[in-house]
Amino acid sequence: MDNKTPISILSEEFSKLPGIGSKTAMRMAYFYVHHKHNIQPLINALEKVSSNLDKCVICNIITNKNSNPCQYCADEMRNKNLICIVENDTDVEHIEKSNSFKGVYHILGGLISPLSNISSNDIELLSLKKRLDGSTDNFEIIIATNFTTEGEATGLFIRQYLKDFNNIKFSRLASGLPFGSNLEYVDSYTIGKAIDRRIEYDS
Ligand SMILES: [Zn+2]
Secondary structure (H helix, E strand, O other): OOOOHHHHHHHHHHHOOOOOOHHHHHHHHHHHHHHHHHHHHHHHHHHHHHHHHHEOOOOOOOOOOOOOOOOOOOOOOEEEEEEEEEEEEHHHHHHHHHHOOOEEEEEEOOOEEEEOEEEEHHOOOOOHHHHOOOOOOOEEEOOOOOHHHHHHHHHHHHHHOOOOOOOOOEOOOOOOOOOOHHHHHOHHHHHHHHHHHHEOOOO
C-alpha cells in the first residue's frame, strides 16, 4: 500500500523539475500548504499547458495544439533546408531575438551526457533523421548546441549519426562564443554574429 503523505507526493513532483533538489522541492511543497490561495492558479496554469500545448510534429518545439506544425515550420518564407539544431526551446527564443536566422529548427530536448545517464536514445535524433530521410534536397545543418563538453560531444555524434547523408553540409556556430558558453546566457548580438560567421565542419 502507498502510504506517502500528500506533502511528500507533491515534493516528489517538484523534485522532477530541472535544477530542483529534494530540499528545495520540500520547501516548495510547504509553500503551497502555507499559501493555499496559490494552488488553484497553479492547477489552472498546468491544465492550460496540458490541454493547449504540444510538441511540433516536425521540429519538436512547443507550440499551440491548434497550430501544429509550429509557426517556424509553417512559415513559407523560411528556408526549410537550413536546419539549426539546438538543445531546447529557450535557445530558439534567443536565436530569434538575434534576427539573423531565417531557417528552421530542430529541438533535441537534451544533450548526450554519460555522466547524467543521457544517451543518444534519449534525445530527438530519430525525428531528425526522419525529416531528412527520402529527400534529395541539399541541406545545411547548423549545430548550435552549447559550447560545453556535452554540446560538443552531441554535435560530433550528430555528424556521425547522419554521415550516410551526402546531401548535408554541417556547420557550427562561429567563435566569439567561448568554450563553456551556454546559449541561454549569451546576448543576442553575439548569437547573431556566431550564426552569420558559422564555420563549416571539416569532413
Ligand atoms: Zn516546428
